[in-house]
Amino acid sequence: MFVPSFFYCLSHYISLNCLDGISLPFFPFLEKFIAITTIPFYFFILRRQRPSIQTLTILMFICFGSALASVFEISYDIWGLAYSLGALAMQTSSLVLIEKVRAQMDMSVVELIYLNSFNCLCLFLVADIVQDELRDAYSYLQLNTAVTQNCSASIQIFIAYLLSIEVFYDSEPNFTTFLGVVIAIVSTIFYFLSSKDKEFKPNAQIATKYHSLVQHE
Known part of the structure; x- marks a missing residue:
């Protein structure tokens, strides 16, 4: 586990760092396609049922609409592409491996969430110590560090405020944002109403009982 x-x-640590302050281009866009990247592993590794063409088409529209809604500026960055692909691959692998562990060890969803939360807590604590505590301890070794930190913090706040005015106020929702939201919502509604793959729905058993009762009446 x-x-x-x-x-x-x-993967979430990379996502938080990439979305902190100024987000890397195309990082949120590619992150929305995790549902599509999970399906091949779900079919070939876990040997589960292959989704129908209709389900795959609807999922493509959902992912594309969600990704389109997250695009505020079209620009290319090699590091943003590398980090986004790496985070997407690791998150896909984690979901598939968690499902494999659940099938092998016959664990409940609550137990999986508990173990995953405990492991993530330990890893985040180690990352916080390495990234923040050790760096701050090294900075305060000098005698004039306190004055230097106050001055540099004031300069950083001033520059960050100017950059936020320039960057974030220009990143306003546009036509593509609302178009992506509409595509994602309509595709999701259509998926829950018309998809034949009951295994991929969160309320598959309830939906099956409902349809059987309707047909019986």
């Missing part, structure tokens, strides 16, 4: 938790934690 540690390996899928490690991938899950690392």
Whole structure:
């Protein structure tokens, strides 16, 4: 369980760092396609039922609409592409491995969530110590560090405020944002109403009982 938790934690750690302040281009866009990237592993590794063409088409529209809603600026960055693909691959692997652990060890969903949360907590604590505590301890070794930190913090706040005015006020929702939201909502509603793959629905048993009662009446 540690390996899928490690991938899950690392993917979200990269996501938090990439979305902190100024987001890397195309990182939120590619992250929305995790449902599509999970299906091949779900079919080939876990040997589960292959989704129908209709379900795959609807999922493509849902992912594309969600990704389109997250695009505020079209620009290319090699590091943003590398980080987004890495986080997407690790998050996909973590979900598939967690499902494999659940099938092999016959664990409940609550137990999986508990183990994953405990492992992620330990990893995030280690990351916080390495990234923040050790760095701050090294900074305060000098005698004039307090004055330097106050001055540099004031300059950083001033520059960050100017950059936020320039960057974030220009990143306003546009036509593509609302179009992506509409596509994602309509595709999701259509998926729950018309998809034949009951296994991929969260309320599959309830939906099956409802349809059987309607047909019986």
